[in-house]
Amino acid sequence: MTEREQELIKLAEEEVEKNKEVVEHDPYRLHYHLMPPVGLLNDPNGFIQWNGTYHLFYQWMPFKTGHGAKFWGHYSSEDLVNWKHKPIALAPSEWFEKNGCYSGSAIEHDGKLVLFYTGNVKDTDGNRETYQCMAVSEDGLTFNKKGPVVNLPEGYTAHFRDPKVWKKDSEWYMVVGAQSEELTGKVALLKSVDLTEWQHLGAIAGSGMNGLGDFGYMWECPDLFELDGVDVLVASPQGLKAEGMKYQNVYQAGYFIGKLDYGRASFEHGDFMELDRGFEFYAPQTTLDQKGRRLMVGWMGVPEQDEDKHPTIAHKWIHALTLPRELHLVDGKLLQVPVEELVNLRKTALVAVNDIKLSDEKEEVFFEERSAAFEMVLSFKRDVASFELDMSDTVRFTFDASVSVFSLYRKSFVTGEWETRSCRLQALTELRAYVDTSSLEVFLNGGEEVFTARIFPDGPDAAGITVSGAGTIAELNVWGIDA
Template sequence: MIKDNQLRQEAFTEIEKNKDLVMQDPYRLTYHLMPPVGLLNDPNGFIQMNGVYHLYYQWMPFKTGHGAKFWGHYSSKDLVNWNHEDVALTPSEWYEKNGCYSGSAIEHDGKIYAFYTGNVKDEQNNRETYQCLAISEDGINFDKKGPLVYLPEGFTSHFRDPKVWKQNDTYFMVVGAQTNDLKGAVALLKSKDLFKWNYVGIVAGGGKGKLGEFGYMFECPDLFHLDGKDILVFSPQGLEPQGMKYQNVYQAGYVVGEFDPETGQYLHNDFEELDRGFDFYAPQTTLDNQGRRLLFGWMSVPDQNEQDHPTIEYKWIHNMTLPRELKMVGGKVYQVPIEELKQLRSEEVVSYIVKLTKESKELDGIHGKSVELYIKDIDITEGWFEISISDGGRIVYSVEEKVLTFERKSYVNGMTEKRQCPLSELSNLHIYIDTSSVEIFINDGQETFTSRIFPTPLNDTIKFGAAKHARFTVLKWDIMD
């Protein structure tokens, strides 16, 4: 307890010491969740209890690099207005001394049971891993119960990120893993009481089935039921680029299948990326009281040029995506902005019906660094249609190629880089711009592109262009701080 209190105080001191510098950053976001100082990564323990949403997160308060992680904590009653709470977990015990790594939360007997990975390294950097439990009555103060799951046979010490749920009268846990022969896998465990866990087997990957040769590590698994199907979301590491696919250092995506809770078998189809942009990883979902499957993702990717990131000089780095609702449409997972985000809109809406002929133009009143755009009734007869977001990003759809492209200026070398996906037609775009981020929802959530962008700080222009002829309706709202 003494070390725990000491770490909490040190984190608070770091916040106070750097808060003025952090707030001076021109790339600080307006309506996304960010760390008050230091580094933020994976969403953890996403849950709603007693009408309050809790989102915990991997947090390194003392630097903008990785290290012995804490669990930071945001809470909200509406998914729009968030409070930054006291530290939830500190790496204060022997079984977590090198970090309280990612995990999940479940409600049981009116309490939050948070499962997480305790990370331990020795002087030679050899790793030990423990799946641990901490219990809270209020979602803020936690009582640690220590390790419950030790490393099963057949896996390396890269065994982490437990996600727990209840199905029928049994609790299940999936854990991201690496087999001894260096294959990415998702391990399955089960329990009757949340304390004693039995290893069942590998539910996906491990050198077999459709995910047989599919990277060397699976992180942040999440298995849940959605509209009649069982969806396994995970983040594989070690995939080689294939055409437009797998262009980031690591990926995040899902497979669709059927899970048998009696046998632990999971039959599924091929892997599909959840997001096509530059910055999306380690998503986690929860089922809220309205029956919605909600998702937060980390708006970055591990090992992706963090040392060059523009916000480091202001003593912070990274943020969460906006909360999204998941839906199944024709066997595919769609992501849509949650309905509550409409509360962010200013009362005034600017709208146009636009016709473009071989031109690029700005529209009066449609500009800004913190805005929501909805472009609908898009009709492009030939050529391409584009939207330029200041000098930070560019969305292009080619009718002939049937490809949607997002381009941005690299913050590493200033060169233009792009991400793409095939798209048979473009009917609408829902775009959230927030200072140094953009989230693009295409065709009612059929595809998404999530990216950080770093435009010239005073540039808030938005331009529309067409190579031939384009007609569309655009609506714009300013987002209130």
């Protein structure tokens, strides 16, 4: 570790300690989601299970609640439930990363934990250079930087970042989010036999390719993996225009189902499908764990989407990561299911009732005790024609079978007015919600659709919910989750 890196890490640690009290006294501090100890968190990085332990890194700006020269923060867990904050993994100390250790991924090789990330460099005029870099660790805590392993290939602007690396047979492959010289979003594919010398094979997906028309000016954070015999490409395109219920956030995160021809370096795929219908979800990353599960974590935020207006800024921090989700492929669609280990978060049974007959009269369901953090599961009989659930003063769910639409309403933390996100849903059979102090993750029908949002209630604790509609709630269960 160089002297400059030691100096930057020391400054970041001092910033954590200096602001610890003000951060921890924020009433919107989350109970069971991963957050920065101070400053700004964004993309999840380097998600991997290595030597039996899950490691999850994240983009981190410790010195302010805005973006800048990012570090890699680091969490680890034995069970995906209890996470420990670890020493800083990467600091932007070297010439090839002086303006930020940007997003990337992790692999295991020869018993070592290997990180790949983008080194961001800008000159005094703001001109950008980009390098895909490698760092190696033998203990999972300290990382030896090997420097750039990929320079910018021809045909792209310097918006070339977020390497995701995996092994196929005896060779290594990397996808990188990119912008072509024509200012269109692309995903580039590279190949290596030794992780240090990489051959650029070309763009395999992007705007104007594979049947897509104009589809954004930059694609960030690509992730390509095999699931149940097909290949899935996850990406976060920038520059899509809203279409009805789709593409309602400033930037999107979604996936394509297809097949990667490794020999021809081509990827035939179907339509783009959004991963999450909520207000805050971006830059997800997946890993394959030792149980054979494909797990995913996303950033509970969106770039340039009212980031400067989050209430937590007053307490010197902003943003969080989603809970880990297991991916399943069913009828050509990715289903997202909260990992089974999350049942261990349940502490106190707050509600357990059966056969609630819904009507236009709103029925209040009171919790056994007030709770700022809880899991709520509702299962419905097939007769549900409409449904509304009001939660605190900030969140409302509605479903209307006559038009096959489910909607999430929240009070905007910018204007105080109600705003909405919606999706088509043929029937409502299950609603599972993880509510934290200032976050919400809703899984419908076993993960058929998912809504993620930050919420900022006027009051600190929920005392119950209100339900109405037409049909029957077969079961309603709520469990409190302790800090």
